[in-house]
Amino acid sequence: MSRYLIHRFGQSLVLLILVSLVGFMVLNxxxxxxxxxxxxxxxxxxxxxxxxxxxxxxxxxxxxxxxDWFWRLFVGDWGNSFRDGVPVLEVIGRHLFATLLLMISxxxxxxxxxxxxxxxxxxxxxxxxxYTATVLAMVALSIxxxxxxxxxxxxxxxxxxxLPAGNMYTIGDQSxxxxxxxxxxxxxxxxxxxxxxxxxxxxxAMLDVIDQDFIRTARAKGLPRWRVLYLHVMRNAxxxxxxxxxxxxxTLLGGALVTETVFTWPGMGRLFLDSLGYQDYPVVMGLLMxxxxxxxxxxxxxxxxxxxxDPRVRLE
Amino acid sequence: MSARRLxxxxxxxxxxxxxxxxxxxHEVSFTLDAGETLAVVGESGSGKSVTSLAVMRLLPPxxxxxxxxxxxxxxxxxxxxxxxxxETRMRRIRGDRIAMIFQEPLTxxxxxxxxxxxxxxxxxxxxxxxxxxxxxxxxxxxDRVGITEPEARLDAYPHELSGGMRQRVMxxxxxxxxxxxxxxDEPTTALDVTVQAQIxxxxxxxxxxxxxxxxxxxxNFGVVAEIADRTMVMYAGRVVEAGGAxxxxxxxxxxxxxxxxGSVPRIEWAxxxxxxxxxxxxxxxxxxxxxxxxxxxxxxRHVRAGLCDQTVPVLEEASPAHSLRCLRWRELLEARR
Amino acid sequence: xxxxxxxxxxxxxxxxxRALRRxxxxxxxxxGTLLIVLLTLACVFGPxxxxxxxxxIDLRARFSPPLTGDHYLGTDPLGRDxxxxxxxxxxxxxxxxxxxxxxxxxxxxxxxIIAGYRGGWLGNALMRFTDAFLCFPQIFLLLAxxxxxxxxxxxxxxxxxxxxxxxxxxxVSAEIRSxxxxxxxxxxxxxxASHRWIMFRELLPNAIGAIIVAATLTVARAILIEAYxxxxxxxxxxxxxxxxxxxxNAQQYLASAPWLAIIPGIAITLAVTSFNFIGDGLxxxxxxRSDLK
Numbered sequence: 001m002s003r004y005l006i007h008r009f010g011q012s013l014v015l016l017i018l019v020s021l022v023g024f025m026v027l028n029x030x031x032x033x034x035x036x037x038x039x040x041x042x043x044x045x046x047x048x049x050x051x052x053x054x055x056x057x058x059x060x061x062x063x064x065x066x067x068d069w070f071w072r073l074f075v076g077d078w079g080n081s082f083r084d085g086v087p088v089l090e091v092i093g094r095h096l097f098a099t100l101l102l103m104i105s106x107x108x109x110x111x112x113x114x115x116x117x118x119x120x121x122x123x124x125x126x127x128x129x130x131y132t133a134t135v136l137a138m139v140a141l142s143i144x145x146x147x148x149x150x151x152x153x154x155x156x157x158x159x160x161x162x163l164p165a166g167n168m169y170t171i172g173d174q175s176x177x178x179x180x181x182x183x184x185x186x187x188x189x190x191x192x193x194x195x196x197x198x199x200x201x202x203x204x205a206m207l208d209v210i211d212q213d214f215i216r217t218a219r220a221k222g223l224p225r226w227r228v229l230y231l232h233v234m235r236n237a238x239x240x241x242x243x244x245x246x247x248x249x250x251t252l253l254g255g256a257l258v259t260e261t262v263f264t265w266p267g268m269g270r271l272f273l274d275s276l277g278y279q280d281y282p283v284v285m286g287l288l289m290x291x292x293x294x295x296x297x298x299x300x301x302x303x304x305x306x307x308x309x310d311p312r313v314r315l316e
Numbered sequence: 317m318s319a320r321r322l323x324x325x326x327x328x329x330x331x332x333x334x335x336x337x338x339x340x341x342h343e344v345s346f347t348l349d350a351g352e353t354l355a356v357v358g359e360s361g362s363g364k365s366v367t368s369l370a371v372m373r374l375l376p377p378x379x380x381x382x383x384x385x386x387x388x389x390x391x392x393x394x395x396x397x398x399x400x401x402x403e404t405r406m407r408r409i410r411g412d413r414i415a416m417i418f419q420e421p422l423t424x425x426x427x428x429x430x431x432x433x434x435x436x437x438x439x440x441x442x443x444x445x446x447x448x449x450x451x452x453x454x455x456x457x458x459d460r461v462g463i464t465e466p467e468a469r470l471d472a473y474p475h476e477l478s479g480g481m482r483q484r485v486m487x488x489x490x491x492x493x494x495x496x497x498x499x500x501d502e503p504t505t506a507l508d509v510t511v512q513a514q515i516x517x518x519x520x521x522x523x524x525x526x527x528x529x530x531x532x533x534x535x536n537f538g539v540v541a542e543i544a545d546r547t548m549v550m551y552a553g554r555v556v557e558a559g560g561a562x563x564x565x566x567x568x569x570x571x572x573x574x575x576x577x578g579s580v581p582r583i584e585w586a587x588x589x590x591x592x593x594x595x596x597x598x599x600x601x602x603x604x605x606x607x608x609x610x611x612x613x614x615x616x617r618h619v620r621a622g623l624c625d626q627t628v629p630v631l632e633e634a635s636p637a638h639s640l641r642c643l644r645w646r647e648l649l650e651a652r653r
Numbered sequence: 654x655x656x657x658x659x660x661x662x663x664x665x666x667x668x669x670x671r672a673l674r675r676x677x678x679x680x681x682x683x684x685g686t687l688l689i690v691l692l693t694l695a696c697v698f699g700p701x702x703x704x705x706x707x708x709x710i711d712l713r714a715r716f717s718p719p720l721t722g723d724h725y726l727g728t729d730p731l732g733r734d735x736x737x738x739x740x741x742x743x744x745x746x747x748x749x750x751x752x753x754x755x756x757x758x759x760x761x762x763x764x765x766i767i768a769g770y771r772g773g774w775l776g777n778a779l780m781r782f783t784d785a786f787l788c789f790p791q792i793f794l795l796l797a798x799x800x801x802x803x804x805x806x807x808x809x810x811x812x813x814x815x816x817x818x819x820x821x822x823x824x825v826s827a828e829i830r831s832x833x834x835x836x837x838x839x840x841x842x843x844x845x846a847s848h849r850w851i852m853f854r855e856l857l858p859n860a861i862g863a864i865i866v867a868a869t870l871t872v873a874r875a876i877l878i879e880a881y882x883x884x885x886x887x888x889x890x891x892x893x894x895x896x897x898x899x900x901x902n903a904q905q906y907l908a909s910a911p912w913l914a915i916i917p918g919i920a921i922t923l924a925v926t927s928f929n930f931i932g933d934g935l936x937x938x939x940x941x942r943s944d945l946k
Contacts, residue, residue: 147900150904153904154908217424219374239428285797295789
């Protein structure tokens, strides 16, 4: 177990270095590199630019620049926002809660619905329900999240007036119920794609397990159908789903960005777009790296969870 | 005269593939008494496993399979036709009165549940006993199937046990409620030769103590010689030879049985009557494309054109309690003498 | 694998015929194909048949709802004909999606085949690099890149491809790795074939089914992702219309002119769904593993 974990940590570390390399590449790929945002400022002369470049250490060779950048990434010195001079990590920290709230509530919804739909599809394979669920899942995967958000706003906020059209709370209210009503639409919209993904994978994971010998054994023991399904099949089918949840994190984060934009939700995605608009470069890079690291940690956590839940991993 | 446990009459099974019903078992009949072991022998695809799964009612549900005939389970003076029982009543019999063990002990146990739970859940779903009581019984059972340190093993996961141990656990699960009938579907095939012998000994011991009936599915005549009282050879979904184990082993008459024995390694009966040793060429026919006449004729070395490929042989009694399905058995018997 | 292990050419024609039949039996895939053909035809020839071109501004006809006079789908805030804009946008969106697929498939195949065939240090490094790319949410990466480039269709295509090649690379490398030790590769090597020959002529054809499936799904994703970044204002720039940027301003007129938001969204969903259906049908038809299920 501990050897497996050390191995897995090592892998994540290697991946982190590679992720930082990709980030550094993006930073320098832009025409003009990290300086590009200054070049756009009116009244900036070539001499000014060179002075700033020297200040930022951009006249050093690339490998040195990278090592410096990686070191600062590592110790948490991610620079300051151009907009208000606040350290990048602090800016991100302020928006983290809103994004996590949205992602977690939408994950609960999509895992709940997706599991039920997937299990029903697997147990009634090739039925009308299964067929319909398959088709609807593919359509759900094809609907642009932001457009679905717009249609939802039009229907439930503008037309019916049941739910607020955006924001996280009403200024001056901020009760639990207020947060909850603001949360409903964005988390459902964000859940759409994930319900589709989760139900498809749940279905195929269930089918993989249902055909296994030990399920035949469980039935031969005379266990009730529900016990075979929920104890024997589900327990095994859920193991790969933990890994899947980790792998779906980038999609979830990307979806959150778009959803936050449509619903003016004050999270990291909204911050990312605002910062892009203001050319607040350190925050953009910070968010890019932060999201990748979040994914990295999420995948690591998923693997640890699988190791805890699956007795077979412990020996490896 | 011991009690009859099972009477199977004209059992036929067909599977639906691409909208068509393809028959895989044809009119199989046999009986099974308490304390007796009936070995069903055949290559893979002969229908022997399907027959055993049909008794357990573990075949795919009706639109995907079709079943006809009778499967009478004789219990407390009653004759229950298992093929017509409701799923709820069948479930109560499964694992309780009729238990089954399978070929692959590696994959037949749930990998994420502890061995103990897999034994106790079977007990507790059939009997209203406490968790401690079920655990106590599980320890007894593990002890009985020859597992040392049964208490410690109870908390092991299947992958922590050897293949032989896992099969012992499977047997413990099957014995948990002292069934009347045990169906063993190639329980030793995946095991080492020495472990094989141990498992067979164990099954024989348990049978002597409990008097349960065993339906033993195998493709290995060596195993038949070890354990069977009677034997039934199947080919392409039909019974082709049946009788006392000794009679069939020492005086096989159907060319398929003879060939099958020839293909068994480390066997002393093969070739006894001047038949050459050797395997049977070719494969079991595809159930969707059965040859006309005797299903075995394309592979039979005694095939006679115009006869074997046109007439379907019936099961005939060659001697009391020894029947076979061959058009030429009389000639072959003459020639052998 | 349907392909015989002793040589990949055995029964290729038979295999293709069977794949085609299986595809034709897949109702959703056939529907998807028809829809894409219709949509493409409409986008290519439709603008020629409509009474207005997509740039014609008619301020008197602003915010006409669908089916007002000749404006079958209504007009936008400048009084431009929505139907004409939708079809012109379709040209851009479909073209960008298709081109991005071609480019990302090329990148993915090259990286995947090198990683899978060479294995060892280089192969490992390439695959870990692919994993690193997969850690970034695609939209974050795209937007960060899009902020620095000239947002013309070509550059948009390039950055979409640059952020969506990973899946194909993984599929190809996994496929190649599993095939590398097969008999026909050893035979080819003993016959003196060069590595490049073995990689592209012997191994790649075996992975082609999986690549086609992944490529089809990549078109769907590329169209979707183009819509996302154009909607957010970093993709295709007006006046050139794309399905995404048509939705860009729609949010502010949601209450008064909902059709501005609804119609382009339906077009996107229709196109993406069709490609997903086709991909699903191709998977059933080409992927030998589906034989087992």
